[in-house]
Amino acid sequence: MNKIYKILRCFIAAxxxxxxxxxxxxxxxxxxxxxxxxxxxxxxxxxLTILIGFSEIIMAVWILSxxxxxxxxxxxxxxxxxxxxxxxxxxPDLLLWGHYNSLFAFFFILLIYFNEFHLKTKNSISC
Numbered sequence: 001m002n003k004i005y006k007i008l009r010c011f012i013a014a015x016x017x018x019x020x021x022x023x024x025x026x027x028x029x030x031x032x033x034x035x036x037x038x039x040x041x042x043x044x045x046x047x048l049t050i051l052i053g054f055s056e057i058i059m060a061v062w063i064l065s066x067x068x069x070x071x072x073x074x075x076x077x078x079x080x081x082x083x084x085x086x087x088x089x090x091x092p093d094l095l096l097w098g099h100y101n102s103l104f105a106f107f108f109i110l111l112i113y114f115n116e117f118h119l120k121t122k123n124s125i126s127c
Contacts, residue, residue, distance in 0.1 A: 008115040012076075013063040015108070020056025024049050035094050039086060073116035077109050 023029040027049075036052065037045035059079075062072050084105040087095055095101040 002119065005115060005119040008111065008119065009063060009066075012108075012112060012115065013060040016056045016063065016076075017060035020053040020060065024053030024056065031094055031096075035087060035091050038091050038094070069116055069120070073112050076112050080105050080109055080112075 019032075023032050027033065027046075033045050033049040036049045040048050059072075059076065063069075063076075084102050088099060088102050092099050092101075097104065
């Protein structure tokens with residue numbers, strides 16, 4: 001595997017880990033719990049936020065493991081797209097950059113796609 005692919009894979013995993021552990025599980029960014037509260041359920045928002053956080057931590061571990069990396073990339077893309085569409089419609093006022101969050105999500109999706117389906121494939125062919 002080439003060096004750029006590995007660096008980007010670590011960066012992508014770090015994004016999931018930071019959002020899951022720091023922002024949600026440890027609750028350093030309470031806005032995430034408020035988003036969950038407004039979209040899913042106010043009564044159980046803390047518990048649901050922690051579950052989502054642990055799911056993101058598991059995603060980071062899966063990314064780093066390299067197991068079924070293409071499936072992993074597709075699932076990441078779907079989750080990011082669905083999550084951002086939902087937030088764009090329901091809670092744009094709670095997003096860090098408002099409606100522009102979707103633009104950052106789109107670029108992150110492109111990065112995941114490029115890394116897994118271009119860089120990794122390109123490297124496999126050249127070896």
